[in-house]
Amino acid sequence: MxxxxxxxxxxxxxxxQFEDAFRQASPIISSIKGYRSHELQRCIxxxxxYLLLVQWxxxxxxxxxFRQSSEYEQWKKLLHHFYDPFPTVEHFERVNVS
Structure with a gap:
């Protein structure tokens, strides 16, 4: 994972407006092969x-x-105009510490 x-x-x-658009965009990402879950957290x-976490x-x-799909084009159209600056995406894998 x-x-x-x-x-x-x-x-x-x-x-x-962003949160409303994100609700609209959520079914797009969840339809992609290999998608497991996602959550959006608002900073206090x-x-x-916001912090977006997606499990693949x-x-x-x-x-x-996802990134090379037509669904991603829909995602971009709904969400990318809200960001300033444009975000950096990072990927992590679990470390077994036990």
């Missing part, structure tokens, strides 16, 4: 700051399966 983590900074005053300390079966499900 791969965890995609993205810190999103939404333009000032557009937070509610800083207005307009493997890295390619995100980087190829």
């Amino acid at each position: 791969i965890l995609e983590a993205v810190m999103l900074q939404v333009k000032n005053g557009l937070e509610q 300390e800083e207005d307009g700051k 079966e493997n890295l390619e499900d995100h980087t190829v399966g």
